[in-house]
Amino acid sequence: MAGDERIRLFCGLRLPDETGARIAEWQARELRGGRIVASDHLHLTLAFLGHRPAGELPAIAAALGDAAARGAGICLQVRGYRETRSVGMLALDDEDGRGAALAADLAGRLGRLGVYRAEARPWLAHVTVVRFRVPPRLAAPPPDLGEVSPSDAAVYSSVLRSDGAQYAVLESVALGG
Numbered sequence: 001m002a003g004d005e006r007i008r009l010f011c012g013l014r015l016p017d018e019t020g021a022r023i024a025e026w027q028a029r030e031l032r033g034g035r036i037v038a039s040d041h042l043h044l045t046l047a048f049l050g051h052r053p054a055g056e057l058p059a060i061a062a063a064l065g066d067a068a069a070r071g072a073g074i075c076l077q078v079r080g081y082r083e084t085r086s087v088g089m090l091a092l093d094d095e096d097g098r099g100a101a102l103a104a105d106l107a108g109r110l111g112r113l114g115v116y117r118a119e120a121r122p123w124l125a126h127v128t129v130v131r132f133r134v135p136p137r138l139a140a141p142p143p144d145l146g147e148v149s150p151s152d153a154a155v156y157s158s159v160l161r162s163d164g165a166q167y168a169v170l171e172s173v174a175l176g177g
Helices: 017-030 054-068 098-113
Strands: 006-014 043-053 076-083 087-094 126-131 152-159 166-174
Touching: 006 054, 006 098, 006 166, 017 126, 043 054, 043 098, 043 152, 054 098, 054 152, 054 166, 087 098
Parallel strands: none
Antiparallel strands: 006 043, 006 152, 043 126, 076 087, 087 126, 152 166
16 A cells, blocks of 8 residues: 555454354344344444555554553453444443553554544444444344453454445554553
8 A cells, every 4th residue: 555545444352253253143143124244344443543544554553552562351241232323233341441441542642643533422342233224223132242352453444335344454463462
């Protein structure tokens, strides 16, 4: 990619493969009326950056790496399924606040780089599982995932297509250094 080419970016926590597979089984059983998010696209967004020059990617990845080095021990539990006007999600409890602390640390680092403006609302640990134009108003019982510990953090590119966004991991970093 050329340094001035613009790419749509976000930073997120990756889920262990087993967790993604269990969510996919639940999606197939419980969700109707929308476009299911593929298991390899399931993640927890930490910061959505939008369209950024490709030349900023190394600094963004470094900021994520520095924040992730202090992000060990994140432990999440599924609280329930909920819908907004355009997505269905699994809301997760961030038991010790470690996920929120990582998101806040990353937001500060990205803000100092001038590539991100923190949202006014607090970070919500969630996994988007379905997208729709009209909320199907499902009362889906949440899956039993036990404790969910993200495997690592990544900078993703997001390409919008007619059949939904396509995500690709550009850089990944271990949690806890």
